[in-house]
Amino acid sequence: xxxxxxxxxxxxxxxxxxxxxxxxxxxxxxxxxxxxxxxxxxxxxxxxxxxxxxxxxxxxxxxxxxxxxxxxxxxxxxxxxxxxxxxxxxxxxxxxxxxxxxxxxxxxxxxxxxxxxxxxxxxxxxxxxxxxxxxxxxxxxxxxxxxxxxxxxxxxxxxxxxxxxxxxxxxxxxxxxxxxxxxxxxxxxxxxxx
Ligand code: GRF
Numbered sequence: 771x772x773x774x775x776x777x778x779x780x781x782x783x784x785x786x787x788x789x790x791x792x793x794x795x796x797x798x799x800x801x802x803x804x805x806x807x808x809x810x811x812x813x814x815x816x817x818x819x820x821x822x823x824x825x826x827x828x829x830x831x832x833x834x835x836x837x838x839x840x841x842x843x844x845x846x847x848x849x850x851x852x853x854x855x856x857x858x859x860x861x862x863x864x865x866x867x868x869x870x871x872x873x874x875x876x877x878x879x880x881x882x883x884x885x886x887x888x889x890x891x892x893x894x895x896x897x898x899x900x901x902x903x904x905x906x907x908x909x910x911x912x913x914x915x916x917x918x919x920x921x922x923x924x925x926x927x928x929x930x931x932x933x934x935x936x937x938x939x940x941x942x943x944x945x946x947x948x949x950x951x952x953x954x955x956x957x958x959x960x961x962x963x964x
Contacts (some may be wrong), residue, residue, distance in 0.1 A: 771796075771797040771798070771851040771852055771955040772797070772798050772800045772848065772849060772850045772851045772852070773787070773791065773797045773798065773799050773800060773850060773851070773852045773853075773854060773951070773955070774799075774800055774801040774802070774803065774845055774848050774850035774852070774853050774854070775787060775788070775799065775801070775802050775803075775815075775853075775854045775855075775856050776802075776803050776804070776805075776841075776853065776854070776855050776856065776858040777802060777803075777804045777809055777811040777812075777856055777857050777858055778804060778805055778806055778809060778857055778858050778859040778860065779806070779809055779810065779811065779857050779859070780809075780810045780811055780814075780857070781802070781804075781809065781810065781811020781812075781814055781815065781856065781857060782811075782857070782940065782944065783856035783857055783877055783943055783944065783947050784802055784811050784814070784815065784854075784856045784857070785811070785814050785818070786944045786945075786947060786948050787799070787854060787856065787947055787948055787951055788802075788815065788818050788820055789818070790948040790951075790952070791951075792818070792819075794952070796951075796952045796955050796956070797852065797951065797952075797955040799815075799818075799820045800820075800821070800848040800849070800850055801820070801821050801822070801823065801844060801845065801848035801850065802815035802820050802821070802822045802823075803822070803823045803824070803825065803841060803844055803845060804822070804823075804824045804825075805824075805825060805826065805827040805837070805841070805858070805859070805860050806824065806826065806827075807824035807826050809824065811857075812824055821848070823844040825837065825840045825841045825843075825844070827860055834861075834863055835863060835865070837860075838862065838863060838865070838866045841866075842866075842869075851873060852873050852874070852875070852951070852954065852955065853870045853873065853874045853875070853909075854874075854875050854876075854947070854951065855874070855875065855876040855877070855909065856876075856877060856947065857877075858876070861913060862909070864911035867909055867910065867911050868911070870909070871909075871910065872908070874908065874909040875906055875907070875908060875909065875919065875950065875951065875954065876906070876907060876909045876914070876916075877904060877905070877906050877943055877946070877947050878890070878904065878905050878906075878907065878914050879891065879904050879936065879939050879940075879943065880893075880894065880902065880903065880904070880905065881901065881902065881903045881904075881905060881921060881923065882905040882907060882914055882915070882918060882921075883915070884899075886913060886914035886915065887913070887914065889932070890902075891932040891935040891936045891939065892932040894926060894935070895926060895930055895931070895932065895935060899926055900925065900926060901923050901924065901925060901926060902923075902924055902926050902935055902938075902939055903921055903922050903923040903924055903939060903942060904921065904922050904939050904942055904943045904946055905918055905920070905921050906918075906919045906920040906921075906946055906947055906950040906962075907919055917959075918961055919950045919953075919954060919959065919961055919962065920946050920947075920949065920950040920961055920962035920963065920964070921946070921961070921962075921963055921964070922939075922942035922943070922945065922946040922963075922964035923942075923964070924938045924939055924942055942964060945964060946962060946964050949962045949964070950962050
């Protein structure tokens with residue numbers, strides 16, 4: 771299976787996905803693309819030998835469809851079987867999602883369906899939750915709401931702030947996403963629970 775990965779920043783999840791694909795051969799990374807030309811993950815992808823492209827969403831102002839049309843060029847040229855969103859911070863239109871429906875994954879830093887959207891760790895702490903975590907799900911037109919393919923849980927410790935909790939959750943993301951992609955690439959939709 772050919773896998774393309776969309777990032778917006780450092781790409782730490784992308785790095786784990788690429789490293790495990792290269793180490794285990796369960797799929798092949800064919801492209802890393804970012805909406806931000808300054809994304810640190812682009813250089814990391816290239817250092818791992820993976821083609822990387824940047825399509826600056828700011829060049830398209832409010833025209834989301836025009837940005838996505840530009841993003842689709844390198845993306846479709848790579849002929850991916852699976853599209854992974856990994857720290858990708860742009861909302862995609864239903865038209866874009868429909869092109870990849872049933873073969874598009876995202877990782878979200880909360881135990882969905884709790885805390886869709888942003889600032890997930892601060893919200894979990896503010897709510898007094900005992901646990902937090904991350905979710906890998908299939909992407910559908912509704913934001914952060916598709917079928918769950920995996921979840922990883924961590925305790926919220928006394929004195930946690932959002933940054934400390936985010937770091938604890940990120941460590942689990944780095945184990946969860948590769949485990950889910952390995953199964954998903956094999957056609958297995960059984961949820962991974964860490
Ligand atoms: C992190 O907050 C992570 O929880 C979420 O996206 C952000 C950046 O991740 N998935 P990455 O290092 O760019 O993969």
